[in-house]
Amino acid sequence: MYKPKDSSASPRFCGVKTFMRLEHIQTTENVDFAVAGVPFDTGASNRTGQRLGPQHIRNFSSLLRPYNPDQEINIFDYCSGIDYGDVDVVPGNIHRTYSHMEEFLQPLLSSGIIPVIMGGDHSISLGNLRAFAKEYGPVSLVHFDSHSDTWDHYFGEKYTHGTPFRRAVEEGLIDTEHSIQIGMRGPLYGKEDIQDARDLGFEVLTMRDVRKLGYEKVVQKIHERAGDKPVFVSFDIDFVDPAYAPGTGTPEAAGPTSHEALELVRNLDGLNVVGFDLVEVLPTYDSGEITAMLASSVMFEMITLVALKKARTHSAIEQSQL
Secondary structure (H helix, E strand, C coil), rough: CCCCCCCCCCCCCCCCCCHHCCCCCCCCCCCEEEEEEEECCCCCCCCCHHHHHHHHHHHHHHHCCEEEECEEEEHHHHEEEEEEEEECCCCCCCCHHHHHHHHHHHHHHCCCCEEEEEEECCCCHHHHHHHHHHHHHHEEEEEEEECCCCCECCEEEEECCCCCHHHHHHCCCCCCCCCEEEECCCCCCCCCHHHHHHCCEEEEHHHHHHHHHHHHHHHHHHHHCCCEEEEEEEHHHHHHCCCCCCCCCCCCCCCHHHHHHHHHHCCCEEEEEEEEEECCCCCCCCHHHHHHHHHHHHHEEEEEEEHHHHHHHHHHHHHHCC
């Protein structure tokens, strides 16, 4: 069983920085989830520096503790987890980086381990989805973002952080009939920027839709849309209002609060989630590390979902043995 160091016995400022002070080891034995970094920002179109996102999140995550009071579970009573390290990205070469990502993730996925991946800019999601589709076939996407990232090209380039989900649909990696995008907002080049995502088959809830429907109804729609399909969750930190997450490359006003964002992630419990990524953390613009705080908290909630699923399996086994 792999679990974090006890910060009541070992000070948080000691040791090599890993996510949540987990063991840094590349193994697939006795592991339920693995945190990994993809420090790549060649796909960014505005501010850059997302390559330093995984390091920034890890640094702050030492404050995390194993018990989740909102979900009433100690993660490591049910889960074994590690920090698997970073993909060896190729700065300036997105295609070779995608190949490295697929090779890196394959042993985890073939062993049934759930990856929890830190970007990097949002272009990394295409590499993730290629790896997941090889294991699961087309996956359902639950996508939290202020942008749909379904442009056909940006600056004439087909592979950027604004295009990954169009490319993923074209490559047959996403089951769009069971996929949903939440939080889109801000000025656009034209109404087609949202309509294109719908035309690709996604259900799209803009931030205005979210406010109108209310969060309980949004959660209901997510569960209805995804059903029991294998789900990949992609969380762009710019989904959250920049008052709560300023450290990002393309911030948009009028997003959810940190509390609302965390509640949405908590309420993904019950979906058949097979993997996660969290992207677009940019340390240079992170005042007081509040973006790193939120990013590590979102990842903590994602890991809690793994523990809750394991707890239900454990309970079902116990019941069957009575």
